[in-house]
Amino acid sequence: MATYVQGSGHSGWSTDVATVTLDRDGTVTGWSEGARRLLGHRAPEVVGRAAAELLLGRQAPGASGLALLGSEEWSGTAALRHRDGHRVDVTLHAHPSLDRDGRPQGFVVTVATSSAASDRDRRMVEWAFDQASVGLSAHSTASGSWHLNAAAAEEDAAGAEAGDGEEGFLRCVRRVAEEGRSTRYERLVPEPASAPVRHRAWVIELWPVRDPATGEVVGVGTAAFDSSEQHAARERLALLQEAGVCVGTTLNVTRTAQELADLAVPRLADFVSVDLLDSVLRGEEPVPGPVDAAVALRRAAHQSAAEGTGVPEAAIDLGGIDTYPPFSPPARALAGGRPVLTGAGDPDFARWLAGHEARTARNEEYGFHSVMATPLRARGITLGVAVFARIGDSPPFEPDDLILAEELAGRTAVGVDNARRYTRERTNALTLQRSLLPRDLPRQAAVEVAYRYLPAGSGAGVGGDWFDVVPLSGTRVGLVVGDVVGHGIHASATMGRLRTAVRTLADVDLPPDELLTHLDDLVAHLSSDREDVAVDEPYFVSGEIGATCLYAVYDPVSRVCTFASAGHIPPAVLLPDGTVELVRLTPGPLLGVGGLPFETTELELPEGSLLAFCTDGLIEARDRDVGLGLDRLCDALSRPVPSLDVTCDAILKALLPDSPADDVALLLVRTRALHADQVAAWSLPSDPSVVADARAQVSRQLAVWGLEEAAFVTELVVSELVTNAIRYGAVPIGLRLIRDRTLICEVSDASNTAPHLRRARTYDEGGRGLHMVAQLTQGWGTRQSPLGKTIWAEQPLPAG
Template sequence: MAKGATTPDEPGSTWRGSVPDSGAVVDPRGVVLALSMGTCRLLGYELAEVVGRAAKRLLAEPLPAPVRRSCAERENWSGPVTVWRADGDSLLVTVQGHPLQDTAGDTYWFLTVVSLDQAGVPSASGGALDTALFKQWALEQLPLPMALYDRAGVRFEVNAAMTRESGRADHDLIGWPMGQSASGQTLAGSQGVDETLRRVLTTGDAVTTELHGLGPGGTAGRVWLLSLYPVRDPGGQVCGMSAAAVDTTEQFRARRRLTILNDAGLRIGTTLDLGRTADELAEVGTDHFADFAVVDLLDSVLRGEETAAGRNNLLVFRRTAQRSVLPGCPESVVPLGATYSYPEDSPPGRALAAGRGALHSARDILQWWEESSPERAHSIRTYGIHSLMAVPLRARGVTLGLALFFRHRAPVPFEEDDLRLAEELGARAAVLVDNARRYGQERATALALQRSILPQHPALHHPAVEVASRYLPAHSSAGVGGDWFDVIPLSGARVALVVGDVVGHGISASATMGRLCTAVRTLADVDLAPDELLTHLDDLVLRMDREETVDRPDHPGDLSGEVGASCLYAVYDPVSRRCSMARAGHPLPALATPDGAVRFLDLPTGPPLGLGGLPFEVAEFTLPEGSVLALYTDGLIESQARDVDEACDLLRSALADPGRPLEETCDRTLRDLLPDARTDDVALLLTRTRALSTDQVATWELPAEPSVVARARGLAGERLAAWHLEEASFTAELVVSELVTNAIRYGSPPIHLRLIRDTALICEVSDVNSTAPHLRRARLSDEGGRGLLIVAQLSQRWGSRHTRTGKTIWAELPLPPAQEAS
């Protein structure tokens, strides 16, 4: 025992008997939170000297081992404790400890001094006080609401804090079971505790539970942490129960706020669709704190435009989403999709003008809507709407819309905490709406750029092929990609077929696609072979990649490979029916022949564009007339819905009928292969090959002699007469004469002359010299140098192309009007 400690056995001891009005509350850190006045008098301290200090500083001796063990296990305990008094003496008392747990799992301790000796406790005047009276004082002055219940669960004692929290007098509470009062009404927040009370009295286990209800007067929602403890007699039998409550409303609201915000983070903004985002905001509102919610977005935002005022400088809104706890949202008087404006003096208008949320009671909103919108006033009365929150949706300084939250089922009106929560939800939703708006604008821009580059009617009447095509952008969540196709007329009635796919999505991918598409057309115009064209295209992609690296110096490290693409380039000649093609990292083309067989062409694999230094190989195929050649991007056959082999089988099935109209085949192919949610763009180009008949082509081999020019003119004139093109004979013979003369003078034998009649008259002269001709303007004193200038002025197009054995100079002449029409 500590030196100077007094006990009931010591003669002359000042403190004797039981100790009423003696209690304290200690938090999980061991700090004294509350102290009864009786304890202050017992120890001789002022309240401010103890509250807020560590409880162990009052201990004159360490706690007994059984007490420490009970504290560690969070169990009720009772035992002797030696404490310091203010005068420096120690005092031995018997203390009972009761653990109180909150929802976070932290343990508070409620401590009471149960005895000093059997004689009583002295008063301030030195006389002994009645022990029962002392205990009553302790219970009354304890700041925590407490109540005592007998074995039948009937309340027989409450303290003043309990009467204040329940809003009822003590005589209205005593003599009634938990949750009931003398008035016969159920006490606020006590629903569902009967079963808990019976369990404590039956099993003897302490229980901690959370109660929700209304505070005094029913004006605000309150939450209490209720701890129920059995009271046992000396024989260990449960003879009653004590209950202590801690007001945890603020902690509960903070947890609820975090829970709602976390839920909103998961549920709002799951897509980049404006309507879906607005609906998700309304749904979260009605699921957690509102009975009816509407979201109105500016009509200009939904149209992808910048915010603009409508008539009379009023913002025009469109009802985008509405949710209610009642089926069908009967509270609404504005249908989804309708447009309207809020006057500046209306509750929503004032919130919009202020740029922050506002709370309104039923009287406020009725007063305005009675005059301006009787149908809204009727709805407010019909459904008993009594509270409104108007929250502007603003992001990056721009007003995007307005969210309105109503209550009519919940009896408690909205509070400032609800408004702060709604404003935070509105701020988050506004950022998501703005992101969706900006993405929609970017997507529209990328699509416009994409469609302006893609051929709208690709060579529908080309003599070499019949064409059908489709381009489908990815769904909005994935973004517009860089897929493209093209059909490019070439010299000699030939045609180039191109399909490509740029890595990435968005405007950047569309811009890169535009540059590549233009480059392919330029390179095709000089009649490069497929492998040479892909080599030049590969160099272009490498330069673009280096340019992007220079333009983004803030990105450290090697950025090579940021720009990349795949491409397939094919050239089809309707005279020979030969098709030469090469690919750069692109899927294999499919060929359906007139006999119904479908196969994927064995085309050598080439590296994707942008790697550099690796060669491309050309493969040639002879295509029967009427064959269908399918070129496509990987978005057609690659998806999460099925593997590539299954998609290829479906493509074979879709192409199995080569006689079907190409437009129908396009539709069936996309319907059979594409999933509902596309994550990549799809480009599909179908071509049915044509062949020029032998009577449309005439070819001669000529010796390299000057005298052969006259013969060439005669051969050309005879063929034109057979084709009934006498009107074009003079011009055609002159062009043939100049081309043959140029080949004899600057080329190498053998020399070939070829005439092709289709939508135009094509004159071609070939030799084995690879030197390309150059157009120049001859001086007055020059005897030559005017041949190609004459050819250029007489023809609608002319040019030269390299072949495997040399070069070909060609010119296209318009047909006479009658022949052209036929």
């Protein structure tokens, strides 16, 4: 029986001989521990039984028990049956036990296993253990000692875990010993700074070692395999997979570059910098192909593995420009369009470091010794270069690292190019949008205004929010705010068309509900026009056009504001007494839906009331609905502030995040009123004789206002307009003068028939009146009302 014994660092195989004593009849009288180990039977189970029962097939070496040996020694082979039933081939050696007369009274039989149990075979197993190329070890559960082969002792693989007391490995060993099941343990061992790799990885197989006789776990065997290459490959693959998730998360050029630097440090390099062409940061299209000769690049991002804050190794600040000479690694990578691996042994590398004062100082302090420069290229266009560096005691880069850096740079280049193209499209859309929005609102007698417009800060694109303040006749003012559904250049273009349409319709003094009705028809026509555009045309945009709009007209004479809404959120009003409430509107459908009427709401406002018009980007967000947003708007509006501009800023700060997800338009309007000393009105009968009296009353009023110089023109205008009202209109007839920044004369009657300007022929008796009014004034027009029409004429005030 062969038993593996260890002690004091020495390992070897010894022969543990099984001994059995028999009487003359072949009955077992003695059973040694070696016999138990060989066949598994304990002494009480065998002593007293016939030895022949242990033979496989009951074959005997002789005719009978006594004839088995006679009085001489005997040797031979036999097949024995193990306690669990399997066959055991052995060599038997029998020695007779003689009494004093020389007659045999019993036998002593010793047993040695055949073939594999030979000493040479056992020594061969020992040699295989000692000379194995992988680290092998055994842990004894009895003594707690470890036994290593030469490879394990040299590489300190399995044995090091126990020697260093690594709790994870020791727990694994104890679990194998207790549960009797094989398992696997992986360990990552940091390497010294002088080693060619940063970490050494090991996969350790553990299995229970059992006593063949009892099945008891007496130890744990281990085999350690160096998996450093596989571990490095998995790390590279994991880094690439993470790059697909972490790089290019936003449509921001500098943010995408910074994501690459953050990902690569410290897992690939100790320092990373990303430099881009200036045209890329502006969103422009760089020239296709590699960049030749010296190149000027702007630092977009960098990162360092150094502890603390900042990037101390950087020779260029963020946003700074550096010119790379042709022999430098970045310029070589850009010129060749391929990554460059260089280091301290490259003369061009040393020349590059020495040619820049700040870079030389950083190298002396930190010791840059291995550098990879990888061009950022997408769609055949060079965007910039990424530089990966290892410093100090870190091992130099290997060719596999260069492949990884090239793959990371390629993925980053796609993200940078997408961000660049988005920047270009966004800049174009913002330029278009700002050209369509009012640059500077005209000063109005009726209201004081302040506004803010913020484009969306996310990747949703520029929207179609707009606002406007439209001067109307009679010192009235039209207030507009709207929002086109969707984002992008098409939304901005649609917004511009709608804003132009609103101004055109407002110029003919349409009431708010009628204006929205005409605007609704326009949007419906725009949607039908888009249906004729082929899907493959470059300017095709899927989906129907829709928009919301709120139009209000404020009259400073009556202090009445008339509202009509096409699916737009209501404005909030701050009254002079500090009360804040939402204007209760009856909103109509979105523009473009059609089929439903729009209704007006009239609200008399005290002088000094503050109206807040806005789009949904101000009040609606992911974490709040429209109702909560309107409540916050009212709360922000109620806080006292010194001016409208400050109020605008306070509202935006209270309701918006740093980067709004949608466009925001905010229009604040403080109402004014024209008092009695600025307005004079008369009711006139339908009698031609009253024309002279009307001229006289107007002349007297102008004298009161100190506007005698305007009397001549005003009397001519009043004479013509009152005469036309009496001749062609219907009662009641009214005359009104308004003194503001201009002098306005209005004549109203109950007829809806509007006059038309025409040139009178030579022998015509009439038709010259309106032509004369148009020549003498700076503007005239007609507006309809529920009670008829009003013809107005406006002239500048006399100088002084």
